[in-house]
Amino acid sequence: MSVLPGQDPAARSWRPLKRGALATLGVAMRVAGDVAGGLSGPRVRAAVRGVRRLLEVDGTGLADLSGRLEWVGQTPSGVDVMSLVEDVLHSETKAGRLPTVALPLHARDELSGVLVVAGASRMGPVRDVADWISDALERNRLEAMADQAAQAELRALRAEISPHFVYNALTVIASLVRSDPDRSRELMLDFADYTRYSLARHGDYTTVADEFHAIETYLALQRAVLGDRLRVQIRVAPEVLAVAIPYLVLQPLVENAVRHGIEPRSRSGLVQVRGEAEGSDCVISIEDDGVGMDPAVAERVLAGHGRSDSVGLTNVDRRLRNVYGSWFGLVVETAPDAGTRVVVRVPMFQPGVMP
Amino acid sequence: MIAALAVAPVVLITLLIGLRGVAAMRTTSDFLVASRRVSPLLNSAAVSGEYLSAASFLGVAGLVVKDGLGALWYPVGFTAGYIAMLALVAAPMRRSGALTVPDFAEARLASPPLRRLAAVAILVIGGLYLVPQFRTAGLVLSVVSGSQYWVGVVIAGVVVAVTLALGGMRAATYVQAFQFCLKLVLFIIPAIWLLLRVGPDVRQEAVNPTEFTHFGHDTAVTFRTAVTVDITTPTTVRDTAGGELTMPVGEFQIAAGSEYIFPEGAAVPGLKGQTPPGGAGWERPLIDVQGEGYPLLGTWAVLLATMLGTMGLPHVLMRFHTSPDGRAARRTAALTVVLLSAFYLFPGIYGVLGRVLVPQLYLTGATDTAVVALPSQVDDGAWGDAFTALLTAGAFASFLATSLGLLLVVSGAISHDLLAGGLRQLRVTVFLAAVAVVLLALPAARLDAGILVTWGFTVAASTFSPLLVLGIWWPRLTAAGAIAGVAVGLLATAGAIVMTLFGSPVHGWLAILVAQPAPWSVPLAFGTMVVVSLFGRPPPWTTTAMLRLHLREQPERDLGHSTFGLDRSSTVRRMVRRFVR
Numbered sequence: 001m002s003v004l005p006g007q008d009p010a011a012r013s014w015r016p017l018k019r020g021a022l023a024t025l026g027v028a029m030r031v032a033g034d035v036a037g038g039l040s041g042p043r044v045r046a047a048v049r050g051v052r053r054l055l056e057v058d059g060t061g062l063a064d065l066s067g068r069l070e071w072v073g074q075t076p077s078g079v080d081v082m083s084l085v086e087d088v089l090h091s092e093t094k095a096g097r098l099p100t101v102a103l104p105l106h107a108r109d110e111l112s113g114v115l116v117v118a119g120a121s122r123m124g125p126v127r128d129v130a131d132w133i134s135d136a137l138e139r140n141r142l143e144a145m146a147d148q149a150a151q152a153e154l155r156a157l158r159a160e161i162s163p164h165f166v167y168n169a170l171t172v173i174a175s176l177v178r179s180d181p182d183r184s185r186e187l188m189l190d191f192a193d194y195t196r197y198s199l200a201r202h203g204d205y206t207t208v209a210d211e212f213h214a215i216e217t218y219l220a221l222q223r224a225v226l227g228d229r230l231r232v233q234i235r236v237a238p239e240v241l242a243v244a245i246p247y248l249v250l251q252p253l254v255e256n257a258v259r260h261g262i263e264p265r266s267r268s269g270l271v272q273v274r275g276e277a278e279g280s281d282c283v284i285s286i287e288d289d290g291v292g293m294d295p296a297v298a299e300r301v302l303a304g305h306g307r308s309d310s311v312g313l314t315n316v317d318r319r320l321r322n323v324y325g326s327w328f329g330l331v332v333e334t335a336p337d338a339g340t341r342v343v344v345r346v347p348m349f350q351p352g353v354m355p
Numbered sequence: 356m357i358a359a360l361a362v363a364p365v366v367l368i369t370l371l372i373g374l375r376g377v378a379a380m381r382t383t384s385d386f387l388v389a390s391r392r393v394s395p396l397l398n399s400a401a402v403s404g405e406y407l408s409a410a411s412f413l414g415v416a417g418l419v420v421k422d423g424l425g426a427l428w429y430p431v432g433f434t435a436g437y438i439a440m441l442a443l444v445a446a447p448m449r450r451s452g453a454l455t456v457p458d459f460a461e462a463r464l465a466s467p468p469l470r471r472l473a474a475v476a477i478l479v480i481g482g483l484y485l486v487p488q489f490r491t492a493g494l495v496l497s498v499v500s501g502s503q504y505w506v507g508v509v510i511a512g513v514v515v516a517v518t519l520a521l522g523g524m525r526a527a528t529y530v531q532a533f534q535f536c537l538k539l540v541l542f543i544i545p546a547i548w549l550l551l552r553v554g555p556d557v558r559q560e561a562v563n564p565t566e567f568t569h570f571g572h573d574t575a576v577t578f579r580t581a582v583t584v585d586i587t588t589p590t591t592v593r594d595t596a597g598g599e600l601t602m603p604v605g606e607f608q609i610a611a612g613s614e615y616i617f618p619e620g621a622a623v624p625g626l627k628g629q630t631p632p633g634g635a636g637w638e639r640p641l642i643d644v645q646g647e648g649y650p651l652l653g654t655w656a657v658l659l660a661t662m663l664g665t666m667g668l669p670h671v672l673m674r675f676h677t678s679p680d681g682r683a684a685r686r687t688a689a690l691t692v693v694l695l696s697a698f699y700l701f702p703g704i705y706g707v708l709g710r711v712l713v714p715q716l717y718l719t720g721a722t723d724t725a726v727v728a729l730p731s732q733v734d735d736g737a738w739g740d741a742f743t744a745l746l747t748a749g750a751f752a753s754f755l756a757t758s759l760g761l762l763l764v765v766s767g768a769i770s771h772d773l774l775a776g777g778l779r780q781l782r783v784t785v786f787l788a789a790v791a792v793v794l795l796a797l798p799a800a801r802l803d804a805g806i807l808v809t810w811g812f813t814v815a816a817s818t819f820s821p822l823l824v825l826g827i828w829w830p831r832l833t834a835a836g837a838i839a840g841v842a843v844g845l846l847a848t849a850g851a852i853v854m855t856l857f858g859s860p861v862h863g864w865l866a867i868l869v870a871q872p873a874p875w876s877v878p879l880a881f882g883t884m885v886v887v888s889l890f891g892r893p894p895p896w897t898t899t900a901m902l903r904l905h906l907r908e909q910p911e912r913d914l915g916h917s918t919f920g921l922d923r924s925s926t927v928r929r930m931v932r933r934f935v936r
Contacts, residue, residue, distance in 0.1 A: 238393040238528050239677050244452060279781045280454055280767045349458045
């Protein structure tokens with residue numbers, strides 16, 4: 001039951017109502033929490049007890065899709081509860097009639113369980129409770145789906161190797177096979193490294209060193225493709241190499257710099273990647289002197305309204321904020337024809353972030 | 356002049372390496388990150404560079420002049436601390452990924468109050484460590500430039516602030532490693548030169564100490580702080596203006612800033628509670644804390660504090676984060692012992708030579724300047740000046756390296772653990788911390804650097820050492836236990852230090868236990884932590900946290916690649932293999 005603070009006598013006039021309403025709300029909330037693990041979860045029994053208290057009936061039960069029933073209270077005489085559950089599971093509609101009824105529980109239009117009530121006097125409250133449980137189940141399903149979507153997005157980002165890039169890289173390697181077999185072998189190994197890192201299943205976090213290694217292989221391939229048009233400078237202070245960061249945070253940024261900064265124009269361009277420690281933060285900047293963009297466009301891209309092919313920037317920004325808090329998003333400095341500079345700032349230590 | 360010549364290059368080179376240190380690693384094609392992994396040797400040089408403070412460069416020799424050969428136990432403790440660190444802390448700390456002790460507390464026990472308490476302890480340790488650095492730097496600068504003590508301290512503060520503003524925030528490994536080499540060279544070469552230059556008489560005298568009772572030659576003594584001396588026979592001294600002054604028998608007050616020339620053969624005035632250099636017990640290899648006797652107890656107190664305190668020094672602990680894994684961190688600690696041992700062979704030389712050549716420094720309480728004062732005693736020509744400049748540069752490098760690291764850690768603790776804030780705030784905090792330390796250093800002229808630093812070690816030994824050791828090795832530790840232990844250790848040591856500085860004097864073994872509280876405060880902190888923890892229940896994630904601290908990391912991924920063939924042709928890759936092996 002809910003606990004009310006204070007014993008102010010002036011409050012006595014409204015307390016009974018509030019106490020009753022609050023108590024009901026508390027029980028309802030607890031029921032919603034108890035079914036969070038699903039109808040075959042460990043706390044279903046507590047949920048059933050809560051439902052019985054809400055409806056003030058003789059007995060209630062919740063059954064999952066396999067028909068396993070969790071029952072609390074008196075078993076009604078003269079009615080076969082199990083057959084009611086079976087009926088509902090087959091027909092997906094209400095079965096039995098007052099005082100003992102069984103109602104289907106739907107989550108996102110999908111049957112996910114059965115609520116059985118014995119000794120109810122009116123149908124209204126029973127329906128309300130069934131809807132309440134359905135809502136709770138649906139919310140849990142949605143939360144799980146949101147998590148899955150986030151995971152899938154991360155996986156999609158990992159798998160997002162541009163087919164164009166693969167084609168170009170392989171063509172360049174092929175053209176070198178006869179004239180410069182050693183170089184083509186090196187590039188082939190770089191390509192293998194690159195695909196391995198981008199596609200392989202790792203944990204959520206990696207080290208700055210590994211991430212820089214991936215950047216290197218990518219840039220080595222791009223240099224083979226673009227030739228003299230791409231110049232690269234990588235500078236990293238040894239202090240930050242061991243810092244843990246989310247997986248594939250830097251590589252999409254470098255890809256962006258090459259694809260949107262250097263590739264669109266004919267002159268040669270320079271991509272600089274710097275990593276260094278500043279106090280207890282690790283600061284990594286990716287800079288190109290390419291075409292740049294209007295700051296307003298960059299703002300739109302960061303807000304997630306950019307073109308569909310530049311989803312990388314938003315994704316990195318969101319993941320950084322997610323892991324480190326809203327202070328640690330990406331910083332983009334850019335102007336048309338003035339290049340682009342993207343700065344990633346992460347704390348060198350964050351609890352829970354381990355490679 | 357000498358000061359400018361000595362200080363300017365050190366600051367310039369430090370800045371240059373700091374700014375270019377990252378740039379120096381630029382490559383365009385064959386760059387491989389793995390090759391940039393810091394090898395244990397480089398990292399241990401960086402650890403030593405950050406660790407060898409002005410207290411080591413100047414303070415140990417000063418203590419030898421003043422208190423005797425027993426002071427050589429200080430460097431023994433400073434070095435042996437790394438063995439305790441190696442065995443107990445280095446690898447698990449690295450595996451935890453934590454940079455500082457508050458980080459570690461957060462990772463292991465997830466308790467915000469403990470985090471803040473640890474940050475407060477960092478402030479105390481940092482303060483006790485920083486004040487003697489600034490004090491000694493100020494003293495040395497004032498000696499070589501002939502100015503007032505406060506001028507030297509302010510100059511030191513300004514130099515630190517400028518260095519920080521111009522890019523010292525990076526605290527790069529290369530800078531610290533370079534500083535170590537610089538210090539080593541600037542310490543060893545003058546020592547050898549001095550030994551060769553002084554001649555057989557002085558060398559003979561150096562190993563057969565006699566008490567400093569009479570001035571061997573006309574000696575100018577500059578009193579930078581007010582002193583009360585004890586005159587046994589009437590002594591006539593000349594002041595710089597040429598006037599004569601006779602000090603009567605009894606206690607005599609000498610004002611700050613006065614300079615007197617004691618004639619040859621004059622009796623040396625006594626100082627209350629101190630035996631002059633070379634007196635009875637000077638050559639005894641034990642530490643006599645405050646001249647109260649019980650040398651064995653005093654020695655153990657200092658050894659315990661320095662050995663266990665090393666693992667809690669915030670700026671040193673941070674360096675181990677640069678190691679790629681726990682194994683490399685352990686190797687780093689082991690190599691640090693070797694490097695420090697090489698350095699600490701030499702303070703003894705300066706100490707015994709200083710007792711022969713500049714014993715009068717003990718009158719002014721400025722024995723910490725003995726190292727810098729030596730060359731001009733041996734050679735008053737250009738060579739003497741040159742070596743004075745070299746030693747000043749070395750001392751300043753020591754001061755700079757340690758102060759920069761510590762100031763960053765202290766302001767990091769303030770802006771990161773105590774207040775929430777970003778880098779902008781860190782910059783402001785660094786400067787405020789520097790100003791605070793300068794203000795604290797101004798009245799600290801008479802406190803020996805070695806003593807103050809040892810207090811810093813004592814606080815670390817009574818707070819962070821139990822937290823780290825039990826946190827790493829005892830699964831039953833609870834947040835409440837850790838908070839209680841750290842708080843008790845902090846209060847006990849801080850109380851003892853305040854008693855020593857401002858309280859009424861006590862005598863006998865009690866005085867030693869108050870001046871060097873480690874023998875009781877460390878067991879007290881450990882005990883409190885254990886007892887309070889036993890009443891509580893360890894957090895449910897303890898096993899996970901312990902496993903992470905003690906299991907070996909995954910093999911390095913980028914080198915475990917099947918595609919990362921060891922037969923890859925380029926030179927860089929061959930070098931990588933050598934580096935990493």
